[in-house]
Amino acid sequence: MEQLALPPSTRASGSLTLPGSKSISNRTLLLAALSAGDTRVCGLLDADDVSRMLEALDKLGVTVRREGDSRDFVVTGSGGRFPAREADLFLGNAGTAFRPLTAALALMDGHYRLSGVPRMHERPIGDLVDALAGAGAAIRYEGVPGYPPLSIAPATVRTGAVIPIRGNVSSQFLTALLMALPLTSQAATVEVVGELISKPYIEITLKLMARFGVTVSRDGWQRFHIAAGQGYRSPGVIHVEGDASSASYFLAAGAIAGGPVRVEGVGRGSIQGDVRFAEVLAAMGATIRMGENWIEAEANGPLTAVDVDLNHIPDAAMTIAVAALAAKGTTTIRNIESWRVKETDRLSAMATELRKVGATVEEGRDYLRVTPPAALTPNARIDTYDDHRMAMCFSLVSLMGTPVTINDPGCVGKTFPGYFDSLASLTHGADAPAR
Ligand SMILES: O=C(O)C1=C[C@@H](OP(=O)(O)O)[C@@H](O)[C@H](O)C1
Numbered sequence: 089m090e091q092l093a094l095p096p097s098t099r100a101s102g103s104l105t106l107p108g109s110k111s112i113s114n115r116t117l118l119l120a121a122l123s124a125g126d127t128r129v130c131g132l133l134d135a136d137d138v139s140r141m142l143e144a145l146d147k148l149g150v151t152v153r154r155e156g157d158s159r160d161f162v163v164t165g166s167g168g169r170f171p172a173r174e175a176d177l178f179l180g181n182a183g184t185a186f187r188p189l190t191a192a193l194a195l196m197d198g199h200y201r202l203s204g205v206p207r208m209h210e211r212p213i214g215d216l217v218d219a220l221a222g223a224g225a226a227i228r229y230e231g232v233p234g235y236p237p238l239s240i241a242p243a244t245v246r247t248g249a250v251i252p253i254r255g256n257v258s259s260q261f262l263t264a265l266l267m268a269l270p271l272t273s274q275a276a277t278v279e280v281v282g283e284l285i286s287k288p289y290i291e292i293t294l295k296l297m298a299r300f301g302v303t304v305s306r307d308g309w310q311r312f313h314i315a316a317g318q319g320y321r322s323p324g325v326i327h328v329e330g331d332a333s334s335a336s337y338f339l340a341a342g343a344i345a346g347g348p349v350r351v352e353g354v355g356r357g358s359i360q361g362d363v364r365f366a367e368v369l370a371a372m373g374a375t376i377r378m379g380e381n382w383i384e385a386e387a388n389g390p391l392t393a394v395d396v397d398l399n400h401i402p403d404a405a406m407t408i409a410v411a412a413l414a415a416k417g418t419t420t421i422r423n424i425e426s427w428r429v430k431e432t433d434r435l436s437a438m439a440t441e442l443r444k445v446g447a448t449v450e451e452g453r454d455y456l457r458v459t460p461p462a463a464l465t466p467n468a469r470i471d472t473y474d475d476h477r478m479a480m481c482f483s484l485v486s487l488m489g490t491p492v493t494i495n496d497p498g499c500v501g502k503t504f505p506g507y508f509d510s511l512a513s514l515t516h517g518a519d520a521p522a523r
């Protein structure tokens with residue numbers, strides 16, 4: 089197994105341009121592929137999750153042309169019906185590809201198979217399948233009921249009755265339904281059963297659907313209505329924002345190790361909920377500055393612990409769990425049960441690895457409580473569980489003046505292949521990470 093030894097450093101400052109948002113990249117690619125007309129997508133993320141979506145669209149017969157070696161792509165819209173009537177798709181561990189493609193393909197009148205890496209086959213999808221099957225879709229589990237891999241057959245889908253969807257396992261099920269339903273041209277009403285988690289991701293979905301000409305009316309977070317006869321139309325050009333979840337590591341670096349660190353590509357004008365990570369850093373005592381398209385974090389003395397509900401930013405919440413090691417007092421992160429069904433069981437993985445650097449950790453069903461030790465344990469070997477965010481989060485330990493080794497650092501490729509180079513560009517002095 090590859091390992092990356094990060095030497096101690098106590099100083100991070102500078103600025104960097106963020107890679108494109110995963111959530112916006114994959115939604116935009118799918119919406120563009122379902123639209124009438126060509127869409128130019130600028131600044132697409134270059135990472136595994138997006139590669140899986142691009143490969144899938146290729147197999148589905150959608151033409152996507154890259155402009156030179158830029159990250160700008162022109163997608164030729166299929167007008168709501170993919171050219172390939174049969175396809176076998178491998179979607180890795182990309183939830184933002186697997187869930188939305190399941191719903192879209194269930195309405196396409198073809199034969200499709202969707203599979204992923206072994207962990208993807210442990211991530212639930214039963215609530216989405218139930219919702220689609222209730223409207224008439226023909227979806228079969230190839231292995232364990234409730235989980236991928238799936239096979240889809242032609243079927244007649246009717247949306248006359250209200251479609252119930254559970255909201256408390258993953259918001260991606262609701263996102264998938266909302267993005268797919270306009271393909272039927274019928275009116276549809278979706279009702280969320282249970283509390284909806286990760287709400288800001290639904291806002292990303294609705295805002296991007298609107299850019300492609302489909303409006304959804306909603307009654308709070310409970311009922312969503314799509315009027316009949318709407319279809320996706322290309323907006324011409326879409327610029328992908330920088331990734332706000334990726335921004336969290338650098339902003340935390342600035343708050344922990346001096347700063348200022350500035351990220352370019354997200355700011356006040358962002359449609360991503362994870363920009364609200366900056367509010368949590370501010371509550372911990374960091375100085376935050378924000379422009380339309382940038383955010384900056386600077387230390388303002390040592391950080392202090394917080395007790396926060398981070399259900400709205402489940403991905404960036406992991407960064408707070410590690411930043412807590414640099415904060416005075418006990419930090420509690422609440423309402424994060426969805427961590428258990430992501431790239432790994434993140435509650436358990438986070439607790440195990442935080443203990444390796446000496447923290448006292450209480451792992452609840454849906455919360456994590458972290459108390460830092462008087463001095464962090466040097467040279468811990470951090471296991472990353474094939475979870476990009478475990479690798480990126482724990483790199484921050486090196487900025488607390490403590491050497492740390494990241495096992496299997498290549499797992500960052502899911503959303504940020506160049507992460508460790510970007511981090512190195514912000515750390516200074518003789519003790520900056522060796523490449
Ligand atoms: O819709 C999206 O783009 C995402 C939704 C979130 O998942 P859940 O809704 O499962 O919490 C988030 O963790 C994931 O990285 C991306």
Ligand SMILES: C=C(OP(=O)(O)O)C(=O)O
Pocket residue numbers: 181182183184403430431477503
């Ligand atoms: C949960 C994540 O990914 P996915 O889109 O596969 O759900 C993540 O990126 O942290």
